[in-house]
Amino acid sequence: MLHRCLIVTGALLSLAVTLLVAQDTCRATGMPGMPGIPGLPGRDGRDGERGQKGEPGQAWGGGRGPQRGVKGDPGNVGFVGKRGQSGEPGKPGVSGLAGPPGEPGENGAAGVQQKAAFSVARGTTEYPDRSSVIRFTKVITNINNDYNTETGHFRSRIPGTYYFVFHASVDNRLCVTLKLDGTSLTSFCDHRHRRRQVTSGGLAVYMSRDQEVWLETKDYRGMTGTRTGYSIFSGFLLHPH
Structure with missing residues (x-):
């Protein structure tokens, strides 16, 4: 039994030596083996360096989604809108600088402008004409000649x-x-017929600058004047405005 084992062992050793010698001299081609089992996924590598900025892309002409068109020409000017509500009043501004002094006025001009008065008399026995201006030709007082003895009119230089x-x-x-x-403005009439008498009348009147006032006759015109009894017309400024 031992002998038989030795023979087998020697035969196997001879075969192994023969195979080793043959592998060194002429490599035998064997059948490919079964693919191995895939290994586990490896970990992600480190981030690479940032690349350079690319060129702008061309306008996309696809049909999906709204696209920005070419800028159009300006439209016509629209109508003026309604006025908005007024804002709140602003704060008062800073006071401006004082202006230069004005030129001095003429001496006595202010005092003269505030004076206006006249008294004139009719010293004739002749009646004035019917429906005409009554002229008082004898001057008693006439500041700045505001009453004109030629026309019978008084002209206002000072409003008031x-x-x-x-x-x-x-x-x-x-x-x-x-x-x-x-x-x-008003009429004053005396319809009584007497030999001699005196009648009078007065009225306050507001006058603008350059307006004129006068007395005028109507149908009855029995006004006379003598040295012992003049007919007098007077006027004066009450209050300048």
Whole structure:
């Protein structure tokens, strides 16, 4: 039994030596083996360096989604909108610088402008014409010649309130009208016929600059005047405005 084992062992050793010798001299081609089992996934590598900025891409002409078109020309100017609500009042601004002093006025100009008065008399026995301006030719007082003895008109240089009054010597019926620039303000009439009497009337009138006032006759015109009894027309400034 032992002998038989030795023979087998020797035979196997001879075969192994033969195979080793043959592998060194002529490599035998064997059949490929079965693929191995895939290994486990490896870990992600480190991030690479940042690349350079690329060129701008061309406009996309696809049909999916809204696309920005070419910029159009400006449209026409629209209508003016409604005015908005007023804002809150702003704070007062800073006071400005004082202006330069004005030029001195003329001496006495202010005092002269605030004075206006006249008293004129009619010293004739002749009646004035019917429906005409009554001219008082004898000057008693006439500041700055505001009353014109040629026309019988008083002209206002100073706007304000004036008072006008007349005292007439009459020997017949008399009606006179006080007029302002041709407009009748009031009438004073005495229809009693007496040999001699005196009648009068007065009125406060507001006058603008360069307006004129005068007395005018109507149908009755029995106004006279003598040295012992003039017919007088007077006016003066009550309050300048």
